[in-house]
Each structure stands twice: as C-alpha cells, then as structure tokens.
Amino acid sequence: AQLVESGGGLVQAGGSLRLSCAASGRTLGSSAMGWFRQAPEKERTFVASISRSGSITIYADSVKGRFTISRDNAKNTIYLQMNDLKPEDTAVYYCALRRALTVNDQPREYEYWGQGTQVTVSS
Secondary structure, eight states, X not given: OEEEEEOOEEEETTOOEEEEEEEESSOGGGSEEXXXXXXXXXXXXXXXXXXXXXXXXXXXXXXXXXXXXXXXXXXXXXXXEEOSOOGGGOEEEEEEEESSSSOOXXXXXXXXXXXXXXXXXXX
C-alpha cells in the first residue's frame, strides 16, 4: 500500500488545518488507520487511531477535544481535523495503516507509512 498525506502548512496558533491521507494499492476498508507525529529531534508519537469501520477512535491526551480523526472508505482516504492548534503541535504528521481491524497507539503495530506532511504552528 502507498499512503500520501496532504494538507499540512503554516498556521497561527488557534487556527485549524485538515490533513488527508489517500491510499493506493490496498483498500483502507480492511484496515485500522492512525496518525502519528514527529517533532525535530524527538521520537515519533501517537496522535489518533480509527478502527476499520470508523466506529472506534482513540486520541493522545494532548489532542483530545481539539483533533478529530475520520475516514471515508469509499474514497480510500482518512482525515485529521485539527482545531485550536498550538505551537507544540508543530511536527511532521504521518498516516499509517495497520493490517488489523482495531485501533492501536503503538507505531510498531503499523505496517505501512506515508512520507509525512509538515505542520507548523506559529505563536
């Protein structure tokens, strides 16, 4: 599977962005998906995950109430709506595909990764 993220950019604190992740070579409808992020000189960390059906979602505590993960299996795409962005949200954001039905917050549980999209939040 190939995953391609888009929608990143530069935004002021308090602003919003919507990231997209489109898949090819494998339908997303059979897989749980996740978003992770990596700030400079830091480890890749979990942001959000969504089950195959979309009925179950989990979030990192740092983004709860501000970010929303969703999916459109017909379009083979998942999304991350990010509201009330903060400078500490600045990172490269990656989508990932897990060959399982259930959510998970561990990077090692995901088999396919996109190249990432940069999100920069200015104060």
